[in-house]
Amino acid sequence: MKQAFIHSFLVSIVPLLLGLGFLSSCENDKNKKLRIGFSQCVSNDAWRRTMHEEMYRELSFYPDLSLEIKDAGGNSQIQIQQIREFQKQGVDLLIVSPNESEPISAIVEEIFHSGTPVIIVDRKINSNLYSAYVGGDNYEIGITAGQYINNLLRGKGSILEIWGLRGSSPARDRHRGLLKALEGTEIEIVSQIEGEWEKDTARNGLKAHLLQNEYPEFDLVFGHNDVMTIAANEVCRELGIFDKIFVGVDALPGPFGGIQAIADGVLHATFFYPTGGDKAIEIAHKILSGEDVEKENILQTAAVDLSNIRIMKQQTDRIISQQLNIVRQKEMIDSQLEIYQSQRGLLIVLAITLFVAIVSLAYIFKSLKDKQEINQELRQKNEEVILQQQKAMEYAKKAEEATRYKLEFFTNISHEFRTPLTLIQAPVEDLIQNKEAMAFKNDLLLIRKNTYRLLRLVNQLMDFRKIDNNKMMVKASSQALVPFLEEIMSVFQKTASDNQIHFRLMAENPNIQLWFDPVMMDKVIFNLLSNSFKFTPKKGFIHIHIDEDPLNHEILIRVEDNGPGMMHEDVSHVFDRFYQGNPGNRKQGTGLGLALSKELLELQHASIQVKSEPGEKTVFEIRLKMGNRHFEAGQLLTNSMDNQVLEHDIFFPDQDTLTPKDGKKDASLQHCILLIEDDREIRKYLKSKLEPYYKVIEAEDPDIAFSIATDELPDLITCDLMFQNGNGLDLIKKIKAEPLTEAIPIIVISAKTTPEDQLLGIKTGIDDYITKPFSISFVLERIKTLLANRSQLKKHFLHELPIDTSSSTAHSIDKKFVTVFTLLIEENLHNPHFGVNEICREIGLSRGQLYRKTKSVLGYSVNDYINKVRLKKAKYLLLQENESISDISHKVGFSTSAYFSTVFKNAFGITPSEYREGNLKDKN
Structure with missing residues (x-):
C-alpha cells in the first residue's frame, strides 16, 4: 500500500520538478555568456582608454558577450604570454592590438589555425591569417597629413617628426605615407625623435634634442599621435621656441584629447583616427552569431583644425553624453535582473530540497530490496574470486617453470662461453709478457680485464644453476x-x-x-x-x-x-x-x-x-x-x-696506461674534440685513439661538460646518453639551445641501440649516432667526415668574412670573441643605429679595447666589419628574396635606399638593381 502511494506521488511530482529543472537549465543556457579576450598592447594613453570605453558601451547592446582585457605594457613577449593564457582559458573569440607586427604574427597565426576567430585592431600583423581587421588606414593617414602639411607650408619647409614605436605597423605606415605625400616638394624631414607613443618619452627625447648646441631648424612638428605632439608644444614653450606649427593624429574627444588641444590653440591640426572599439565588438558579435563579415574594415580619417573644430567638439560632447545615459540605463537593467535571478534561484532551491526529501524516502524503501540483491551478487563474486585464485596459482606455476627453463638455457650458454673465453685469456697473457707486443700492451690489458669480467658473469650464472639444483x-x-x-x-x-x-x-x-x-x-x-x-x-x-x-x-x-x-x-x-x-x-x-x-x-x-x-x-x-x-x-x-x-x-686490478715515448702532442693539431663519457675505461680508450689526430678535452659530468663546451668552443663533441649524474639528451638540448655552441656537431656514442633511442637522438639535433660496441676506425672516419663537411659549410657561410691570417697572432684568434661579436652583429643587423657604443655595452669592452681587438683578430675596424656584413647579407637577399630594394635596405640596417645604393656601388662597382638583374640573366 505504501509503495503504491509513493509511486503515485512520484508520478505526479517528478514531472513538475523536471519542468523546473528544465526551465532553470534553459535559463542558465540563455544567460551563459560568450567570452571575448582582448590582448591590448598598452593601456596607459587616452586613445586606448577611449577604445576601452567604446568597447564596454557597445557591449551593453549584447548581454550575451563578456570581455576581458589584458594589458601587455608595451612588451611583445608579455603580450605573447597573455595571448597563450587566453588560449588556455578557452575564450570564444580573441581581439589583438599588436605591440609590434613581427613578434606577434606567429602567435596570431597559431590561434587562428586552432579554430578560434581572431580580430586585429589598430595595428596590423605581417600575415593575413585572421578573421577581420578593424582600424584606420595608417598609410592613408600619413598621405593625408603630408598633403595638409604641404598646403600649410606651401611646398617648402622643414619638419621634425616624432615617431611612435618603430616596430609597430601604424608608425611605419604613417611615416611612409608622409614621405609619399612630400615627394616632389621642397619639404624635408630634418629630425626624427623616438616617442614610442608615450608623452613622457617624446618630451624627454625632444628636450634632449633641442638642448644640443646645434640642431637642425624646423618649421613644423609632426607627431604620430596627439599626446606626443602636445608634449612637443610644451617643451618648445619651456625653451622659448615659438612660431612653430604642431600637427598630430588621433582627434580624441574629452578635456585632454586632440580636439580640445585644437580649441585651446595647442595644436594647429589633427587627423581623426577612430579607435574602432565599438566596431570591433559589433564584428565580434556577428562572427560568434555565424554571420558573414568584411575581413578588412578600414575606418575613415579627416582633418580637424580651427575651420571645423566647433562642430566636431559639439558632436563629440553630445555623443559622450548619450553614451553615458546608455550606461546608466544598462546599470538599472542589470540591477533588476539580479533581483529576478535571486528570486528564481530561491524557488529552484526549494524545489530541489523537496525533490531530495522525496527521493531519500523512496531510497530507504528501495535499499531493503537492493540489499538482498547485493548479497546474492557478493556470493557470486566470491565464487568467481576463488576460481580466479585457482587460475592465478596455475599461471604462477607455469611462470616458475618458464623461469627455470630460461635460467637453464642461460646456464648452458654460459657453460659454452667458458672454453672460448679461456682460449682468449691464455694467449693474451702470453702477449702481455712478450716484449715485442709492448706497443699493444694497453689494449691487451683492456682485453684481459674484460675477459675476466665475462668469465665472472659466466661463473655467477653457473652458481645460480647449482643453487637451484641443490648442488652447491x-x-x-x-x-x-x-x-x-x-x-x-x-x-x-x-x-x-x-x-x-x-x-x-x-x-x-x-x-x-x-x-x-x-x-x-x-x-x-x-x-x-x-x-x-x-x-x-x-x-x-x-x-x-x-x-x-x-x-x-x-x-x-x-x-x-x-x-x-x-x-x-x-x-x-x-x-x-x-x-x-x-x-x-x-x-x-x-x-x-x-x-x-x-x-x-x-x-x-x-x-x-x-x-x-x-x-x-x-x-x-x-x-x-x-x-x-x-x-x-x-x-x-x-x-x-x-x-x-x-x-x-x-682479479686483475686497473693497470696504468703506457705513455707515448716522446710524451708530446702535435702542436699542429687544429681541431679540438670534447669527449663526454663517464666510463673511465671507454674514455681513456677513445682518448688514446683520438689524440694522434686531434686535441682532446675530457669531461665525465654533464654540468662540467657544458661549462667546458661554452669556454673552449670545441670543433666537435662526442657524448654518451647515460650518466651517473645526469642525462645525455638533456645536455645535448642545453648545448643546442646556447647560441655559442648550437652549431658544434655532436656524435652520440651510446649503449642504447633501439631505433626509438636513435630517432629521439636525431630529433634532439645530433649529427650522428654510433652504438656500442663500436669500431674505432668507423668513429675516426665519421669524425673526419663531419669536420670536413663543417669546414666546407664555413666556406659558404653567409656572413663569414676573410680574416687577416698573415699576422703572428693568427693562431691565437679568440674564437669565443669572434663568435659573440659576429652573433651580436647578426642579431642587430636591421638596426641602422647599431654601432660601437652598443657593442661595447654588450661585450663589456671600452671603445679603445674593442677597436684594438677587432683590428688584431678580424683585420677590420668595427664599422668596416659591420658594413661588410650588411652588404654581404644584402647581396644574398637581392638574389633570394623578391622584396623591393628599399625593403632590403631597411632589413640590413640602412636608413634610406639611396644611401644603401651609394654604399653598394662604392663597394662592388654596380648598383643593387644592376647586380640583381645581372645575376638573374646569368641564371636564365
Missing part, C-alpha cells in the same frame, strides 16, 4: 676473519689509491675466528666491494666494520660507502635476480652479484640486509653465526683454504 655444497672451515678480509681488500688498493678513496677495515677484535665457507664468502665480499667501488665517487670512502653481537651470538660485517645511495623502491628489490634499479643510472650491472651473495649467505645460515639514503650513503650488513653448530657434519672441513681458487685470486 657448503665446505665450512675455521678462518681468521680479519686476515681473510684484508687479503680480498688488497686487490682493490690500487683502485682506491688512483681515485683517492679512503679504504680501510675497522675491527675491535682483530683475532676473531669464524666458521664459514671461504670460497662462498670470498665471492660475497668481492661482490660487495666491487659494487661499492662502482658507485663511490673520487675522494669518497669505503669502510668495512667488524663488530661482535654476543647477545645474539653473531658477528656483524658492515660494508659502508658514501656513493649516491638508492631509492627506497630499489632497496626493496636489490637482492632480486636480474634487478638493475633505476634505468637512468649509467653504471648498471647484470643484477646477478647481490642476488648470488644473498643466496650464498643463506646456504651458510647467514643473512644480509641493506640500508641506503639517496645522496648520502649505502650500508650492507652481513650477520654470521658464531661457532659451527648450525652446520651439518658433512659441511665441516678440518683443512682451511689449501688448493682452493678464490674470486680475488684471478
